[in-house]
Amino acid sequence: SQQGEEDPQALSIQEGENATMNCSYKTSINNLQWYRQNSGRGLVHLILIRSNEREKHSGRLRVTLDTSKKSSSLLITASRAADTASYFCATSSGGSYIPTFGRGTSLIVHP
Amino acid sequence: SQTIHQWPATLVQPVGSPLSLECTVEGTSNPNLYWYRQAAGRGLQLLFYSVGIGQISSEVPQNLSASRPQDRQFILSSKKLLLSDSGFYLCAWSAGRVRGYNEQFFGPGTRLTVL
Numbered sequence: 001s002q003q004g005e006e007d008p009q010a011l012s013i014q015e016g017e018n019a020t021m022n023c024s025y026k027t028s029i030n031n032l033q034w035y036r037q038n039s040g041r042g043l044v045h046l047i048l049i050r051s052n053e054r055e056k057h058s059g060r061l062r063v064t065l066d067t068s069k070k071s072s073s074l075l076i077t078a079s080r081a082a083d084t085a086s087y088f089c090a091t092s093s094g095g096s097y098i099p100t101f102g103r104g105t106s107l108i109v110h111p
Numbered sequence: 112s113q114t115i116h117q118w119p120a121t122l123v124q125p126v127g128s129p130l131s132l133e134c135t136v137e138g139t140s141n142p143n144l145y146w147y148r149q150a151a152g153r154g155l156q157l158l159f160y161s162v163g164i165g166q167i168s169s170e171v172p173q174n175l176s177a178s179r180p181q182d183r184q185f186i187l188s189s190k191k192l193l194l195s196d197s198g199f200y201l202c203a204w205s206a207g208r209v210r211g212y213n214e215q216f217f218g219p220g221t222r223l224t225v226l
Contacts, residue, residue, distance in 0.1 A: 042218050043201070045216065092213055099213060101155040
């Protein structure tokens with residue numbers, strides 16, 4: 001099964017700055033999801049973007065999808081210390097409804 | 112609203128001992144249920160998923176098994192733990208089997224250490 005790969009593996013920024021994380025994948029997808037995981041906790045679903053969509057927003061989050069480049073980006077604007085977490089992309093393709101998770105980007109936001 | 116519970120939160124077990132982790136979901140019926148394992152600093156590895164009572168699909172050969180005795184209960188078991196079974200175990204559910212509506216909702220996880 002295919003797996004999205006997040007980039008960078010780690011990101012360290014100051015509070016108030018924007019954080020951008022990328023996800024690349026290899027084959028056509030039905031949808032792509034982003035999740036957040038605080039240390040030692042379960043994952044929390046953030047956004048799902050379907051293959052026929054190019055951009056979605058949720059609060060300070062903006063997700064884009066470029067199917068021609070097989071990539072997606074997650075932008076967190078005006079970051080806060082509470083945004084410190086690992087962020088995972090998960091792709092679903094073919095006939096499967098089960099998403100496959102990447103290894104994640106570890107984001108640290110310094111106050 | 113739907114909630115998902117996992118217990119215990121942490122567990123330290125000796126090699127060769129049995130294991131039973133439990134996951135229950137409230138507020139929904141006929142959910143898809145999943146067990147994942149996450150190694151330190153790594154992504155999620157899907158271990159088992161279930162689309163109904165008694166229906167278990169295994170994704171990787173391993174020392175673990177899963178059961179779904181009730182609609183909203185999912186159990187992860189082992190008869191004899193190995194050191195390599197250590198990790199963070201996550202249970203999740205999703206509502207549908209339609210490809211475009213497959214958001215997953217995760218429990219708080221169980222940290223298992225095998226010594």
